[in-house]
Amino acid sequence: MSFFPYILKQTGRNLRKTWATQVMTLLTVSLSVLIFSFFYLIHTNILKAGARLGDELRLIVYLDDEVVPAMQEQLKKRITDFTEVENIVFISRQEAFTRLGDELGNDQDVLQDMTPAFLPPSIEIYPKKNLKTLTTIKRFSDYLITLPGAQKVQYGQEWVERFGYFNSLLRIVVLLSAGLLVISTVFMVSYTIRLTLFTRHEELELLRLLGATNTYIQGPLLMEGLLQGFMGSGLGLLFLFLLFSWIQLRFSGPGFLKLFDFTFFPPVVTCTILMVGVLLCSLGSIVSIRKFLRV
Amino acid sequence: MSFFPYILKQTGRNLRKTWATQVMTLLTVSLSVLIFSFFYLIHTNILKAGARLGDELRLIVYLDDEVVPAMQEQLKKRITDFTEVENIVFISRQEAFTRLGDELGNDQDVLQDMTPAFLPPSIEIYPKKNLKTLTTIKRFSDYLITLPGAQKVQYGQEWVERFGYFNSLLRIVVLLSAGLLVISTVFMVSYTIRLTLFTRHEELELLRLLGATNTYIQGPLLMEGLLQGFMGSGLGLLFLFLLFSWIQLRFSGPGFLKLFDFTFFPPVVTCTILMVGVLLCSLGSIVSIRKFLRV
C-alpha cells in the first residue's frame, strides 16, 4: 500500500482517539491567536488614528509685521530648510480679523469698533506626516521662533503634548502586551504539543521499536500540527472578526467613527496570521517530535 | 506517626519528583498573573489619569453683558440646579482683557489701542469629577446656553470630544483584554492542573487502592496547589514590578510624569491578587482531585 493514504488514515484515527486533547490544543491555539491578533488589530488602528489626528496639527508663527510677498518666498525657504512641510499659509491682519469674526459668530458685533490692526499677522505651517513625535515638533517650534519677525510660536502645545504622551503610552501598552502575548502563545503551544506527545509517548516509542520509518511516525503528527495550526488560527481570527463586528456595532457613534475609522485587517494580513499560526504549530510539532526520534 | 509531617514530607517528595512539570505549572501561573495584573495596572492608572485630565476641564459661558453681583447668586443657583459643580468663576470684561494681555505676553502692545469693551464677559464653570462623560458635558452645555444673557458656551469641544472617545476606546481595549485574559488564565491553570493530575493518575489510583484516606491523598495535592498559587502569583507580581520599574525608568520624562503619575498597586491590591491566585490554584486542584476520589 502506498504511503499517503496511510498517513491520512493514521491522522484520522489519532484525531478520533484523542479528541479531548485535540480540542484542548485547538482552543489554546485559537485563544492565543485571538489575543495576539486582537492587540495587533488595535495597534494598527491606533496607528491609523494617530496619522489622522496628526493631519490637523498646525504650527502658528505670530509675526511682528505684515509679510510682503517678496519676503514670503524667503520665509518659506527658511522653513523648508529645516524640514519638508505639507503646506504654508500666510495670514494677514485682515484675514485674522475676518476669521475671528467668523469664530465669534453672533458675537461679531463686539468687533464693530475694531480695526484689524490689533491682531498680529501669522504664518500657519502644516507639517508633513513624518513629523509626528513631540520632540521633533518642539524642535521645529524652537527653530521657527528664530525666523525674522517671529513673535511667538503656537501649536496647541498643551493638548498636542497630552495627546502625544497618551498616544505613546498606548503604543507602549500595546507593544508590551503583544510581546507578552507572543511569548505566552509560543510557550503555550509548544507546551501543549509537548504534553500531547508526552501522553502518546508510549505509542511513538512502540512505533519506533516496530521499525516504523521516520515519515510514518512524523507524517501523521505533522499533519495534526498543520491541521491544529490552520483550524486554531482560523477559529481565532473568526472570533476576532465577531468581536470586531460587535465593537463596531456597539460603539459606532458618529463621533467615534469620525475619529476612528475602525477597520479589520486587509486579507493579506489575515492570511499571514493564518500562515504564521500554521507554521508555529508545525514547527512546535517537529521540534517536539525530534526528541522521540533517537532510534 | 501524626498526620501533618506526612503531608509535608509527601509534598516535598512530589515536588522533587515532578519538578519539570512543577516548573511548567509555576511559569504558566505566573505568566497568567503577570498578564492579568499588567492590564489591571494599566487600567487603574488610566482611570487615575482620566480623573486628572478631567480636573482641568471647564465650561465657559460667554455673556451679553456684565453680571451684577446680585445676578451672580441667581445664576449660580440656576447652574447648580442642573448639577453640582466644583467652582464657578465670573470673569468681567476687564478681567478678560487683562488675561488676554497676559497670554499675549510680548505682544501686549497690540492691545494698546483697545478698551476691554470688545471682549465679552464670561462665567467659567469647573464641573465636578463625576461629570466626566461626553454626553453629560454636552447636555450641561446645552443647558447653560439657556441661561439669561448667555451668548455661547465653549469647552474645547473638539479636544474634549477626541480625548473622551480616545479614553473610552482605551478603556474598552483594557476591559476586553482583561476579560480575555481572565478566561485564558482560568482555562490554562485548570488545564495545567488537570494534566499534572493526569500524569499522576496512576499514583492517585494506587493510593486509593492501598486504602489511603482522603486527607492523605488530598493534603499534599492541596499543599502543592497552594504553593503553586503562592509562588506563581508572587513571581508574576515580581515580574510586573520589574516591568513597571523599567517603564518608569525608561519613560519618565517630565511631561509624562505630569500627565501620568504612573504608580504601582497599593499593598492591599497586591495582597488581593496574591490571595486570588492562591485561591484559584487551590480551587483548581480541589476540583480536579475530586474526580479521582470516587472510591
Place this chain on the structure above:
Amino acid sequence: MVELVKVSKVYPPDIMALQDVSLSVQRGEMIFLTGMSGAGKTTLLKLICSLETSDKGHVEVAGHDLNRIKPVVLQRLRQKIGVAYQDFRLLPQQSVYQNVAMAMEVAYLPPSFIRKRVESLLDQLGIADKVDKLAGKISRGEQQRVAIARAAANSPNLLLADEPTGNLDATITKRVVALLESLNQAGTTLIIATHDQSIYRHTNHRVIHMEQGRLTEPAVAR
C-alpha cells in the same frame, strides 16, 4: 473472612466474567484459584478488594457488605487487605523502597518501623540490593517481588495474590511460597490465583478451579 453468594459480574457490553459464583473463605485459610486464562480469576479478586463491583449477588469481606460499605470504612478495610496485582501496579518513577513503604505510610505507621519492615521483606524475597533503584529500572521478576512485598507489607488480614510467580524461576518461586506460607502461619488469610502447578500440586490447601466464570469444583473446606 470472605463470603461470596451467587455473585455475577458482567463487563459491558456482554462479557460474563463471573456467573453465580459462591465461595466462602474462612479466616486463616489459604486457597488456590486456578483456571484457564480468561476464566475470571482476576475479576473474582477484584470484587473482593472492591476494585470492581458485582452486578448481582452478595460480597462480604471481614463482615462488611461491599455493596453498601461507606467510603471511610472501605479505606480502613483496604489498609488491611494486601493485593499483589497481576500487572503489579508499581510506580516506575519511585524507588523500590518507596513503592513498598507506601502501603504502610497510608496507615501512618512510624518511619523507623517501616524501614525495618521493608528491608526484612526485600531480604526475604532476595532483592535487598535493589532497595534504592527505581521500580521501573529493575527486571520484571524483581518488580513482581516488589509487588508481593508491598502486598505483604502492612501485615494484612487478607492477602490476594494474582499470579505471583509468573515471572519467577523455580528457586525464587519457592522463596515466595515460603513467605506466603509464613504469613498464613501468622494468621493472614490468603487467596492465590495461579497457573503454576508446581506451587499447588502437592499442597494440602484448598484448590478451586474456575472455568468460564464458574467454579467447577465445589468449595470444600480443607
Place this chain on the structure above:
Amino acid sequence: MVELVKVSKVYPPDIMALQDVSLSVQRGEMIFLTGMSGAGKTTLLKLICSLETSDKGHVEVAGHDLNRIKPVVLQRLRQKIGVAYQDFRLLPQQSVYQNVAMAMEVAYLPPSFIRKRVESLLDQLGIADKVDKLAGKISRGEQQRVAIARAAANSPNLLLADEPTGNLDATITKRVVALLESLNQAGTTLIIATHDQSIYRHTNHRVIHMEQGRLTEPAVAR
C-alpha cells in the same frame, strides 16, 4: 543470524547486567534462554533488538553490526525482528486488532492481507473473540497472547519472546509453543527467554542458561 562476541552491558551506575557474553545463533535455530530472575535474559534480548546498546563487545544481527548501523537500515531490520516483550508494551487504548495490525502497517502491507493475518493469528491463540476489545480491557493472559501475536505478525526472520507464557495456563501454553514451533518450521529464528520448565524440559532445541550476567553452559549447536 545473531552473533554476540564478548558483550558486556552495565546499567549505570554499577549494575553489571551482562559480562563477556558470547553467543552464536544460526539462521532457523530455536533456542531457549533460562536463568534466575535478574540474570540478564531481558537485557540480552534488548541488545539484540537494539533497545539497549552494549558497552563492550560486538553485536551482529542478520549481518549488521548494531553498534554502527544507520537509522534507516535499523528501521528495516526492526520490521523483520518480532519481539514479545516481557511487559507486553501494548497500547491499552487501542483495540486488540489495532495492536497486532500495527506491526504490519509500519511495513505498508495491504489492509486486506493484514486483516486475514491478524484474524488467523488471534484464532490460533484462542482470542479471536477479543479482536475488537480494547487491549487494556482484557485479561492479563489474553494480553500476553496479543503481544505474541504482534511479534509473529509480520512473519519476522527473528523472533524474540521474553517470558511468553508467564500468565498462561498449561493448555494455552501448548498452543503458544505450537505456534512458535510452526514459525520455526517456516524458517524463523527464535530466541525464547523463559522460566517455564514445562516448555523446554523435553525439547531437543538448544537451551542456554544464564547466571548473573554470564552464560554458564557453553553454547553448543543442537
